[in-house]
Amino acid sequence: MHSSPAVRLRGVTKYFGDVVALDGVDLDIPRGQVHGLVGPNGAGKTTLLGLLLGLSVADKGTLEIVGAPVDRVLGIPDGVAGFVDGPGLYPSLTARQNLMALTGLRGRKAGRRQAADRRAEVDRVLDQVGLVDVADERLRGYSLGMRQRLGLAAALLSTPQLLVLDEPSNGLDPAGKRQVFRVLSELAAQGAAVVISSHHMDDLAALCSEVTLLAGGRVVFTGPVGKLAAESGRLDYRVLTSDGAAARHVALQTPGIEVVTGEHLLEPDDEAFVARGPVGAVDELVTRIVGAGLALRELRPVVSPLEAAFLSLTGADDPTTSQAGVR
Numbered sequence: 001m002h003s004s005p006a007v008r009l010r011g012v013t014k015y016f017g018d019v020v021a022l023d024g025v026d027l028d029i030p031r032g033q034v035h036g037l038v039g040p041n042g043a044g045k046t047t048l049l050g051l052l053l054g055l056s057v058a059d060k061g062t063l064e065i066v067g068a069p070v071d072r073v074l075g076i077p078d079g080v081a082g083f084v085d086g087p088g089l090y091p092s093l094t095a096r097q098n099l100m101a102l103t104g105l106r107g108r109k110a111g112r113r114q115a116a117d118r119r120a121e122v123d124r125v126l127d128q129v130g131l132v133d134v135a136d137e138r139l140r141g142y143s144l145g146m147r148q149r150l151g152l153a154a155a156l157l158s159t160p161q162l163l164v165l166d167e168p169s170n171g172l173d174p175a176g177k178r179q180v181f182r183v184l185s186e187l188a189a190q191g192a193a194v195v196i197s198s199h200h201m202d203d204l205a206a207l208c209s210e211v212t213l214l215a216g217g218r219v220v221f222t223g224p225v226g227k228l229a230a231e232s233g234r235l236d237y238r239v240l241t242s243d244g245a246a247a248r249h250v251a252l253q254t255p256g257i258e259v260v261t262g263e264h265l266l267e268p269d270d271e272a273f274v275a276r277g278p279v280g281a282v283d284e285l286v287t288r289i290v291g292a293g294l295a296l297r298e299l300r301p302v303v304s305p306l307e308a309a310f311l312s313l314t315g316a317d318d319p320t321t322s323q324a325g326v327r
């Protein structure tokens with residue numbers, strides 16, 4: 001077993017001209033987990049992924065990947081695979097030809113390998129990502145989701161200890177997403193670290209054991225998803241009862257509960273209302289509604305706990321902006 005984390009950053013700073021894209025980032029990402037990077041636009045997520053992939057170098061600080069210090073030179077560190085801005089593959093070749101070409105390149109580095117071994121490896125990764133049936137079609141005709149899967153297959157060829165992906169579910173249908181998530185989870189279960197960046201809170205909640213929240217180039221939070229959700233002081237719940245007016249009155253009398261108004265939060269003529277408060281106050285509200293002889297027909301978070309934490313920690317949790325999370 002390896003004791004070093006998959007990623008260790010200390011004081012990492014990256015400038016683009018006057019812009020500070022990363023500002024003194026300290027971060028440890030353990031092996032054996034899918035780790036999510038989340039944050040508003042321009043937070044520094046892609047910049048961080050680029051450093052892990054050796055696409056750029058830090059201006060200050062130190063970076064260690066799978067136990068080895070990263071020098072200030074461009075180039076993908078040993079044991080790392082992945083891509084940002086889409087996988088760089090040849091559109092005029094088939095999926096299988098692309099992957100064979102990649103194993104050929106690697107073969108040159110690691111000594112010649114038998115063509116049969118390479119073919120078996122290519123078949124293995126094609127099967128993992130569900131592209132066997134279309135493996136002999138040219139990429140030119142591939143959809144975005146198929147290209148994403150092929151990019152993942154290419155990354156898996158090297159059995160990475162650190163896999164880095166930007167929005168891995170882009171373009172994937174629900175079945176494709178499930179398959180890709182299973183592959184990522186299996187890789188993590190085998191001891192690798194998988195670092196993904198995403199704006200999709202549902203995906204992050206489903207896939208990641210830990211997340212790092214970046215804002216303005218700084219780490220605002222890093223740790224288990226459950227802990228992040230708990231940091232969100234207040235949650236918004238849609239409350240539907242047998243008597244909207246009476247329940248609203250009960251809510252207004254319940255300590256810690258605020259009734260959030262705003263047409264954007266509800267359907268027109270909706271009997272429901274939105275109650276905002278910490279979990280304990282919402283518990284009390286439910287008890288009071290039932291105690292008042294009203295039937296509670298629905299109680300559901302308006303945004304997921306992860307999204308609520310994101311909004312609160314990045315300072316975007318006023319009612320106007322939280323409507324972005326309302327479906």
Ligand SMILES: Nc1ncnc2c1ncn2[C@@H]1O[C@H](COP(=O)(O)OP(=O)(O)OP(=O)(O)O)[C@@H](O)[C@H]1O
Binds near residue numbers: 040045
């Ligand atoms: N090549 C570049 N040249 C100049 N500025 C850059 C460059 N790359 C990133 N930046 C700037 O650095 C900051 C961080 O950008 P980055 O792309 O890392 O954010 P992000 O969190 O990935 O955002 P998004 O969610 O929009 O993809 C932004 O202010 C961005 O404009």
